[in-house]
Amino acid sequence: MSPRSKAKLSDVATRAGVSATTASYVLTGRATEMRISESAEQRVRQAVAELGYRPNRSAQNLRTSRTSTVGVISDFVASGHFSSQMLAGASEAALQRDHLLVIGETSGDAEVERLLIEEMIDRQVDGILYVTRTGMEIQVPEKLAETRTVLVNCFDPDSPLPAFVPDEFGGGRTAASVLLDADVTGDIHVVGETPPHTFAGPQRLAGINDRLAEVGRSVTSVVPCPWAVEAAYEATHAWLATGARPGGLICLNDRVAMGVYQALAEHGLDIPGDVSVVSFDGTELATWLRPRVISVALPFVELGARAVQSLLEPGALAPGVVRLPMPLMPGGSVPALPPTKEQPHV
Secondary structure: OOOOOOOOOOHHHHHHHHOHHHHHHHOOOOOOOOOOHHHHHHHHHHHHHHHOOOHHHHHHHHOOOOEEEEEEEEEEEEHHHOOHHHHHHHHHHHHHHEEEEEEEEEOOOOHHHHHHHHHHHHOOOOOOEEEEEEEEEEOHHHHHHOOOOEEEEEOOOOOOOOOEEEEEHHHHHHHHHHHHHOOOOOOOEEEEOOOOOOOOHHHHHHHHHEEEEEEEOOOOOOOOOOOOHHHHHHHHHHHHHOOOOOOOEEEHHHHHHHHHHHHHOOOOOOOOOOOOEEEEEEOOOHOOOOOOEEEEOHHHHHHHHHHHHHHHOOOOOOOOEEEEEOOEEEOOOOOOOOOOOOOOOO
16 A cells, blocks of 8 residues: 555455455444454454554445534533533543534524524534533524434423533532531621523522521522622622621622622621631632632533433433532631540540
8 A cells, every 4th residue: 555545444354354344343333243253353453553544434424324423502601711611521421432522602693503503413413412601491492303402501491302400509508508517607698690591590599598498597688799700899899888797608609709809808807717708610710719719619521421421322311400419619718617526435
């Protein structure tokens, strides 16, 4: 063979001393099914490596009706910073199953979304992940009913499509438990908006109140503000100027926590000496704050991985919403409890 020529399946078969059919069975994962000997299989794979053979993907697609690709249609996920972890988890899970991701971002444009869905279907992707940056209830586009689809970070209450979302309610319970476990006795307030079109904020607040109710307590108030640093700073600064002195603050995301930290400092309030703070999302921003804020993290890597697993593994595509636990990122924004003293033996 010339160094510039591309190896063919027949070249692999000749080098391995088998028929082209046998070589094809090995390369399509049917060696066991077709009772091909282990030595023949090894010779074929060695020939592939020596010749640098790459299968003709188009021809393979025609034979198997599979393209070894997964389509990802998102609003803003691909350009988001920490939510790109979801794509990393999905990509790794796809590669483990010999698939690649094909990503399309709509920027919230309904017409672009329609065209992307049609393009993915025309390209015969083996399935589609439909992803939103913000956790929310959605109405699934009708075209998605034409192919295998899994929803990520969103769900449609009127659709049987499988959906993977963070357990925001459980995350709210976790955040409240952090303050309760630290024996925070002052009033507990929440900072951030809880818009009804999303489920993260309302579910987090519901989980917080659910956990507090178990010990006869509740959120004293909600300081409303957009989930952004400057907005949180201004809202918290104005609130503290009225004389409010909280025992604990639960920020609905890490950007809110950064604004809250600045406002507390300007009012001479120490974290965690005067005020305990807990946050959500577990972004890199949480690690920059001093003291590092305790944050209930979004399981984005697992969301992507579990969605791909459900999409590609036989029998794994089950309808319904799967809520994944939100892990706790440690920090120093809540006082550490003193170690429990051992009781003396009698």
